[in-house]
Amino acid sequence: MAPKVPPQPTLEQSSTAVEAGHGHAHAAPPKGIMRWLLTTNHKEIGSLYLIFSLIMFFIGGIFALVVRAELFQPGLNLVNPEFFNQMTTMHGLIMVFAAVMPAFTGLANWMIPLQIGAPDMALPRLNNFSFWLLPVAFTLLLSTLFMPGGGPNFGWTFYAPLSTTYAPPSTTFFILALHIAGVSSILGAINIIATILNMRAPGMRMMDMPLFVWTWLITAFLLIAVMPVLAGVITMMLMDINFGTSFFNAAGGGDPVLFQHLFWFFGHPEVYIMILPAFGIVSAIIPAFARKRLFGYASMVYATSAIALLSFLVWGHHMFAVGMPLAGQLFFMYSTMLIAVPTGVKVFNWVTTLFRGSISFEPPMLFALAFVVLFTIGGFSGLMLAIAPADFQYHDTYFVVAHFHYVLVPGAVFSIMAGVYFWLPKWTGHYPHLRLSQWHFWLSVIGVNLTFFPMHFAGLAGMPRRIPDYALQFADFNLVSTVGAFMFGFSQLLFVAVVVLCVRGGKKAPAQAWGEYADDLEWTVPSPAPLHTFETPPTFQRPAH
């Protein structure tokens, strides 16, 4: 198969342009901190997003380790229940809104313009703004931990009335922080849609776009559809708390269950917002290291769209225990089970891509393969959870905790790491340190399974989630989970080491760093990618079939 693009002209043009330093309207960039505060360059903003999300990943991780340490043995040993609830809540909020989502946005910023042959994002100044909202939002959110009455303690799902009438005084700041983070996500999504729809290289049709671009386009539409609903629901909370309305307060004629409907109308698509870009990344990595084209590109696009559409019809499966009528239970059970079909198609496509390939196991591939296996396990438990009668037993237990951590940690987080390993040569011009990367992978994959696999058993045996102390029969599972969590947590320091070492040096990478099957447009620019690329759009050529 021929590479998709005749790289030479583009390459020369862009690199000479940079070297000669002409042909731009760019003024001399400000130095030091101002450069980063004011940058409108998609690569610099992408890096800012990624660094921010890595920091938040560690903060959220520390919260998780506080939780795991408390649960190491029965009894209240380290923290009191108030603080424990704040830790579980903050862990969830930080990981969802400050670690996983910004990490994907960072990858999108870096890679989407490169993958579609655009010089930058469509709205560069908006891009800068939407990033800098994030540190503001999460500094505010973290500061609530030091306020009187403590930070949010009602779980990341903040069900009313626990989060309204019975909430700590800091809840208003929590709402404000979430509003700011929401605005940031929305602006990012608009920017991504505008970029993808309007700035593709001449000749690149929608169905020629790399899957990472496709999945992000669909994700951005999901964000635009549901982030305003989140904004709406927290605005209603704000009004209930501060202005005497009764959206969720039964005493005033409101309905606490309405909160759950609205929250999950946002919340379920949100889950896919955190996994669809992962599908895109894995769909780029597996063909690269199987040395074979991705099987079923078109069906991947259709499956992603189907998952996105179905995600609006399944929110009720989070609420099987609230007392819905039979018809509602059946509707949400069937629609949820249906999601298994497009998801299955994706997994089958990846496996078939591997079949009769020529497979090597570089670090990005290791993470992508672990993603396929472990995400699929999370999918199986998801299917079990979809069965409404059985869900009466699974709901709100550690089985659910195991399920969504399998989907989000070896799912979303591993895919982000796979993406980072995959694109580090493009970003830094160096390959990541092989031995360290392998250590990082194996310790992570062992740690993650030690942490989350026993949770299936604990949940089935009857351990509810979000409890600071537990009955003695759950002790062994929790002990193993805690050991695994510390192992996984500390292994991530290796990840930092790999990234830092890779930025500073290492084996030099050529433009097409991972061979001829990693052949999207980003691999036509030099490694490291110069600050400005594709100032003149490349001419896209479809691969010869």
Add this chain to the structure above:
Amino acid sequence: MSRNETESQDVKVRRTVWRSVAALVGMFAFAFALVPLYDVFCRVTGINGKVDTTAQALVHDEVDESRMVTVQFITRNGSGLPWRMDVETRQVRVHPGQTSEVNFTFNNQSNAVSWGRAVPSVSPSTATRHVRKASCFCFEEQRLEAGERIEMPLVFQLARDLPSEVNTVTLVYTLYPVEGKQQSPLQAGVKTIEGDEA
């Protein structure tokens, strides 16, 4: 790149942005529209035992004497209202289509005027939309003088099309103070409660 192309791209980007913003505003409004929509949806389908709190016309068609259904009444006190609420009977046996009346008494036990509201809920949810109320204290907020005691009727009817498997219908009324019509509620032991100047 020619200047024309750049311009057309700017125009296209601007169009995409405006469309996205329109979608955003629409979705934000949609979230708020869901509140009344949900109410309507619940009333129509009976989800969540949410009951219509407006008077409905009773239907005077034939009483289905072949069936007896038990209707239970439960009264509960939410916090912060110094009232006692009683129902004259805990349960009645009625035929579908039959009109019945049950009296409830409300008694303000404090020495101040206060406002209360009884919030109704029905179980099983499939029965909700088959409970017709011609008169109910739950339709509006009640005002009671200090020490006042009033009796109010609930006039209701079970629709003849009540699902055949339903044999017991439970009506629960939870009494809550009306926010904003009394002095602000006591905030965690900081301020005084209504009607207690003594």
Add this chain to the structure above:
Amino acid sequence: MRTLLVWLAGGLSLVGSSQAALASGWNMPVGVTDLSREIYTLHMAIFWICVVIGVIVFGVMFYSLIRYRHSKGAKAANFHENTTVEILWTAVPLLILIGMAVPATATLQKIYDPSDAELDVMITGQQWRWRYEYLGEDVAFNSNMSTPRAQIRGEEERGENYLLEVDEPLVLPINRKVRFLFTSDDVIHAWWVPDFAVKQDTIPGFITENWVNINEPGIYRGQCAELCGVDHGFMPIVVHAMEEDDFDTWLAERQEAAAEEALGVDREWEMDELMERGESVYGSICSSCHQPEGQGSPPAFPALAGNEEMLADIEWHKDTIINGVSGTAMPSFRTTLNPVELAAVITYTRNAWGNDTGDAVQPSEIAERLER
């Protein structure tokens, strides 16, 4: 991935090998109702379907990973779509799903059976206890966790039913359909007993229902399953299922005891009696928020020791306990506690921890206040 396989294998062998392994707490309990058994069967069926699909998918995947290694000189084939295969692997899972949905729908329909019950129990969630009312039987009581705090703090050895024991269990007859009505006084809780496969949210201001028909006598334990605040983890459920005759005897005894307690309202109570009773009521009802020494935990839960407002105004004090405070975690105890308990706990809080007001509140006075 190797670890994963080990875990999978370990888990599977334990899950699959014997019923004894199941009972030892690695899997969902089979339970003691027809429905819980049915749900268990459904759970296992779906589990094995997932295992089979997993074995096939991962089998092909690992075969490919081993067989087609670049390092062993594998040459990649050049195919990237096949409409037949793609339609097939869309259709086949769809059929499997339909196969799963059929029994699931049947079970769900059985759960939604509104037929008549022989006993109605109203279950109310309250931060952080359960209240059980036997409707029409004049029996009602609160059920608090009875595990001592010293065990939680590790100062005492932990008992067998650590965190899963209560002062007053819910008592139910076997072989009778019991209908539960659920509601809540404050936030959303969820009443869950795994052996019954009943998990139902309790929603303030709303009522939901569920039911159970227990097959075997025994003691069944569960916990609150919806985050409901600080002591969410300390809100267990214990159900004592009895033979029908034993249950009837128990119910009659409870009715008698309630009648006897009601008689006590009219007599004059000594300060010591009130303090003793008040201390026990305070310990089971009030201390989880206002703390054992009345020190509270502001801003949510005010201190009672030295609370000037409360000590200055006894009427306000009575009113707050009887009616609660809207918009806060302070519920109305008008029906949750009887006049004796109310009088005792008011007396206790006015005289304990250096609050020495000397006020003794008589049950008759409270009863009169509740009736007026």
